[in-house]
Amino acid sequence: MAVFVLDKRHKPLMPCSEKRARILLERGRARVHRMVPFTIRLVDRLQKDSVLQDVRIGLDPGSKVTGIAVTRERDAVDQATGEVVKIRVVLMLLELQHRGSVIRDRLTSRRAFRRRRRNQLRYRPARFDNRTKPRDWLAPSLQHRVDTTMAWVSRLMRWLPITALSQELVKFDMQGMQNPEISGAEYQQGTLAGYEVREYLLEKWCRKCAYCDAENIPLEIDHIHPRSKGGSDRVSNLTLACHDCNQAKGNKPLEQFMVKQPDRVRKMLAQAKAPLRDAAAVNTIRWALFQRLKATGLDVETGTGGRTKWNRMRLSVPKAHCLDAACVGHVDTIKKWQQQPVLSIKATGRGSYQRTRLTKYGFPRGYFTRSKSVFGFQTGDMVRAMVTTGKKAGAYLGRVAIRASGSFNIQSANGLVQGIHRRFCTLVQRADGYGYSWDKIALQQGDAGMGRSSTAALSLPGMNAGVPRATG
Template identity: 55%
Template sequence: MHNRVLVLDKNRRPLMPCHPARARQLLRRGKAAVFRRYPFAVILKDRECGTVQETRLKIAPGSKVTGLAVVAECARRGQTVLWAAELQHRGAAIRKALEQRRAHRRFRRSKLRYRAPRFDNRRRHVGWLAPSLQHRVDTAMTWVERLRRWTPVKGVSTMLHRFDTQKLQNPEISGVEYQQGTLFGYEVREYLLEKWGRRCAYCGKENVPLTIDHIHPRSLGGSDRVSNLTLACVPCNQKKGNRDVADFLAHDPKRLARIEAQRKAPLKDAAAVNSTRWALWERLQATGLAVEVGTGGRTKWNRARLGYPKAHWIDAACVGESGTGVRLEPAMPPLQAKAAGHGERQRARLNRHGFPVGHKAGGKSYLGFQTGDLVRCAKPGLPAFVGRVAIRFRPSFLVIGPSRKAEAHPKYLTVIQKADGYAYA
């Protein structure tokens, strides 16, 4: 079973999605034309309006991946999933770029001490979210608005759940312990000495000078939480460097498993969902659609009772009371949409100290092409293939496909779909 094909009438109003075989039949007979490749949609040439069923868009918000499912109320089969997708966010990439920009700015400031401080000039509005968190809300709402244009959506369902981050770390926590925190009665170093038995976590040496080490390096996105800190002797710390513990201890899986079991689970993903849940709910309410809310526990109960496997789009289909008896095919491959961004606004090329040494070209397109466009490459001497184009400001573009890449002149390229900020699979 595959995703249904999205259908629009000749006035671009959404109709009920159809089976892929029906879409192929319409295309062969010339009654329809391809409207979009990803997600695949056709537009009818001679039909106007039509009967539509009650259709609901269901969302399972996540930190890294958000599940989407379009569910219709069928008279014969009941609640049925017609279309599904998994949206991969790029919050980690945004956070890394902001940290790099912050480091450059701080370094430049240290070299220009005569400049007046400006850290009090910025004000945050009510409801402000960090850019990496706001991105998660914005991309989810982008797809809500898109699917409203392409499918007859009459309502929205979303999960409004909150993770108990302290209980995730300590399942036995209760009462006043919620107010005391992890380091109640300890300093950080003393806490680590007691937690790791006053020995090196990597080689087990005792009675040697110990240093504090990040299990998952900060340069790779690790945090300063005590759950990400351990003790290491100086030789092990220097040998590990900025490698992840999984790479450093690949030769000793038993010790790696013990360290992973002793450390606590990172809470960045749970914190991201907790921070964005109300912002997403308010944006959904502003659409004017009927918004159904469900909890994570209800979603899991629905999925387990129906016997469906764990997947982001399946969680979306099982959200709320409407997910009690939803029908779906677990083997159906959802559309994979990965947020790739719309390029960067930074024009200056920086040296390692953060000072500009050149500037990038100001335009974003050249000869009618833009980086990220989906094109068909028909370069002589090579088999034709479809891929994404990376433009250069000269007539020699790089086309990257699933299995090959090639440099080609724009005259050998045909645009299939313009760049929209996402990569699809």
């Protein structure tokens, strides 16, 4: 895993290895600047005295998770063909988990409470409907995705000598490239016939069989209402099935095939008619994010989803959000991605202005403490707890939830630990609105996704050197 390095004036240098960072800290040449992601600050080096290389940030925007890849770029000559090839060396992989759905649900709940209070509890005269939204306005749940992505791009630019950015922007359209005037039925029956539908169904049905929930196997397109009985080829009548379920269903209606599972039938019919919200969210925010990236002044490379998938399949890279980010744009070779840990970043927010809990009618039910800080800690801080006695003896590392009594809860990698006294807790890093954990790419699962790993990667050099003062 790469360790970020700053000079003594907080200017970014090229990252180093964990072993190199440990040696610099032991010799007194560096100080701990930040714990997660682990960053050190040299005390005897300036940026002008260092050699910097080209570092690129790749982005794969998503509705729930945005993949981020930090890569070092260099050009090399192919000995066989003599051509210049572009090589990307992966330095760090990150996955940013958005909380847009939480924001949407909370705004909906607040709107319902306010409507009831205004309409039923007291009279409120009608107001003029003359308010207008500014240009390029986005809903708060969508604006959050853009803001959090740009926040981490800005952070990485402070910690790394970033020279270029890459973003997956649009879908792949080979027919439009070959024949810009193609349209109508000719477009629908050309090279991409069925491609868009298959990709849409894979996203909509979560890449698993709708009948038995089988995953990581070849899936086939099935008609919910059979064509032989009047069913159409509309997307709302299509689903995914494994080969065995597809053969067993045959031309039976869904209700007859799943007669013993009426709940699954209702769920399938509702899911078939529901729109793909994630795709709509990504399509809405992609151009807003592109304009924000251009405003950074760096070179912004855009790629298509088809190009990303082609790069990933050609280079035998498994399916993951962060690895998709590394495959965006023009790339010939990707190195050192196999053993890279993935820093999973979960947007948690910085607390709430709400000072009470509410009943289902919107009335107060108990009050929160007026102070966000208790005994020098606040909810969201990363702490290390060394419990020496009692049933909960052991070492814990994670985010803390405070109580006025001084008995805290710690969300560690192994689960929630309750009732840890404050005297056992040591501050590691102040709350910054995000929760951190380390994952590992599950190579044995191919396109299955990600597998969990331990948080041993958090025990980096400097963890035992006292409480770091994060100034970046």
